[in-house]
Amino acid sequence: MNAPFAPSKIESVLREIEAREDQIVALTQDLIRFPTVNPPGEAYQPCAEYLGNRLARRGFQVEYIRAEGAPGDSDKYPRINVVARREGKSKGPCVHFNSHIDVVQTGAGWTVDPFGGEVKDGKVYGRGACDMKGGLAASVVAVEALLDSGLDLPGAIEISGTVDEESGGYGGVAYLAERGWFSKPRVDHVIIPEPLNVDRVCIGHRGVWWAEIETLGRIAHGSMPFLGDSAIRHMSAVLEKIEHELYPALASRHSDMPVVPEGARQSTMNINSVHGGAEEHEGGGLPAPCVADSCRMIIDRRFLIEESLESVKGEVIGLLDRVAKERPNFRYKLRELFSVQPSMADRNGPVATAAAKAVRQILGKEAEIVCSPGTYDQKHVDRIGKLKDCIAYGPGVLDLAHQPDEWVGIADMVNSAKVMAVATADLLTRE
Numbered sequence: 369m370n371a372p373f374a375p376s377k378i379e380s381v382l383r384e385i386e387a388r389e390d391q392i393v394a395l396t397q398d399l400i401r402f403p404t405v406n407p408p409g410e411a412y413q414p415c416a417e418y419l420g421n422r423l424a425r426r427g428f429q430v431e432y433i434r435a436e437g438a439p440g441d442s443d444k445y446p447r448i449n450v451v452a453r454r455e456g457k458s459k460g461p462c463v464h465f466n467s468h469i470d471v472v473q474t475g476a477g478w479t480v481d482p483f484g485g486e487v488k489d490g491k492v493y494g495r496g497a498c499d500m501k502g503g504l505a506a507s508v509v510a511v512e513a514l515l516d517s518g519l520d521l522p523g524a525i526e527i528s529g530t531v532d533e534e535s536g537g538y539g540g541v542a543y544l545a546e547r548g549w550f551s552k553p554r555v556d557h558v559i560i561p562e563p564l565n566v567d568r569v570c571i572g573h574r575g576v577w578w579a580e581i582e583t584l585g586r587i588a589h590g591s592m593p594f595l596g597d598s599a600i601r602h603m604s605a606v607l608e609k610i611e612h613e614l615y616p617a618l619a620s621r622h623s624d625m626p627v628v629p630e631g632a633r634q635s636t637m638n639i640n641s642v643h644g645g646a647e648e649h650e651g652g653g654l655p656a657p658c659v660a661d662s663c664r665m666i667i668d669r670r671f672l673i674e675e676s677l678e679s680v681k682g683e684v685i686g687l688l689d690r691v692a693k694e695r696p697n698f699r700y701k702l703r704e705l706f707s708v709q710p711s712m713a714d715r716n717g718p719v720a721t722a723a724a725k726a727v728r729q730i731l732g733k734e735a736e737i738v739c740s741p742g743t744y745d746q747k748h749v750d751r752i753g754k755l756k757d758c759i760a761y762g763p764g765v766l767d768l769a770h771q772p773d774e775w776v777g778i779a780d781m782v783n784s785a786k787v788m789a790v791a792t793a794d795l796l797t798r799e
């Protein structure tokens with residue numbers, strides 16, 4: 369059994385992290401300067417090696433894992449992941465910090481260089497500053513400060529930089545999880561420093577089901593629509609049922625998942641697009657007058673841990689079948705595009721309680737326990753790695769992710785690094 373540390377020891381680690389503010393900023397800047405844009409998966413290798421080299425100098429065993437055969441993997445755009453592990457002085461659990469190194473494209477509207485890492489008014493700017501290179505930098509410096517403190521830490525600490533989170537994580541955490549990198553006995557607790565705000569502990573996320581619904585009609589001359597059968601009118605009947613039956617049902621479903629923001633605390637469905645009839649060609653003159661023989665709609669259904677993927681699908685199919693009963697000649701096709709299971713860690717589990725306790729200690733307030741409206745790599749740790757004790761905790765304001773002029777606050781990075789260090793020491797020395 370390891371005795372808990374004297375409070376003075378932890379105090380000195382916290383002071384050390386404060387003294388390393390410049391290092392956190394410099395590391396964030398360096399990471400931002402690798403334009404790891406996904407797609408296509410630019411600069412993964414140099415970014416992974418930069419991180420690996422830094423950790424190797426600190427006594428970590430570093431391994432690079434290329435996700436061969438994963439979507440997008442090629443010699444030009446290799447999916448390179450890095451996993452670094454440092455063993456403690458004695459046996460014990462393993463705490464793993466996982467960050468994705470990929471970022472989304474920059475888009476329009478920037479007033480600073482998206483890959484410049486500019487520092488202004490206590491913030492570091494750049495694509496990925498918030499999501500999530502600032503969180504990665506905070507976790508690295510937190511762990512380095514802990515190791516330098518001379519605390520006799522048992523167990524092991526791992527830090528990984530993984531790719532493709534923004535496109536589903538199949539070349540990153542999913543690939544590694546399938547090969548045992550995110551399972552016991554190798555790893556016990558996972559912290560993903562995604563930007564959920566410095567005072568929140570995120571225990572999971574909702575599920576996703578994307579599908580395309582196509583209604584079918586029969587083409588005819590637009591001057592005699594009665595000779596055809598309009599797929600668009602059939603789709604409007606579907607939309608009517610969604611409006612009057614499905615949406616009220618979704619809104620009435622309440623979840624134990626503490627999803628933020630409040631509006632996402634229920635089941636939701638977005639209609640991403642509706643396309644019906646002949647294609648309109650830009651600058652191509654007037655379109656031909658035809659009755660639409662096809663209308664397609666893409667739906668994005670976000671579901672709760674209390675719902676099953678089967679029930680989510682069944683609800684939509686049931687709705688379509690009811691339209692078919694009421695409407696002559698109604699025919700449809702349903703094509704499933706993508707699904708993700710919801711994931712939620714135990715809020716009373718080791719990693720969530722350790723992080724919440726550390727937030728209380730460092731920030732002097734209760735941590736808000738939340739779930740994310742969208743998904744992140746926790747799903748793969750949970751579903752593939754079968755490791756439940758996983759949370760997201762990191763600096764950065766959730767709303768800024770993927771926006772122009774993305775930034776991360778320096779004070780938030782320092783505070784989150786302190787929380788990470790305290791939580792890690794706590795987890796490693798628990799019985």
Ligand SMILES: [Zn+2]
Pocket residue numbers: 468499500533562563744
């Ligand atoms: Zn992210």
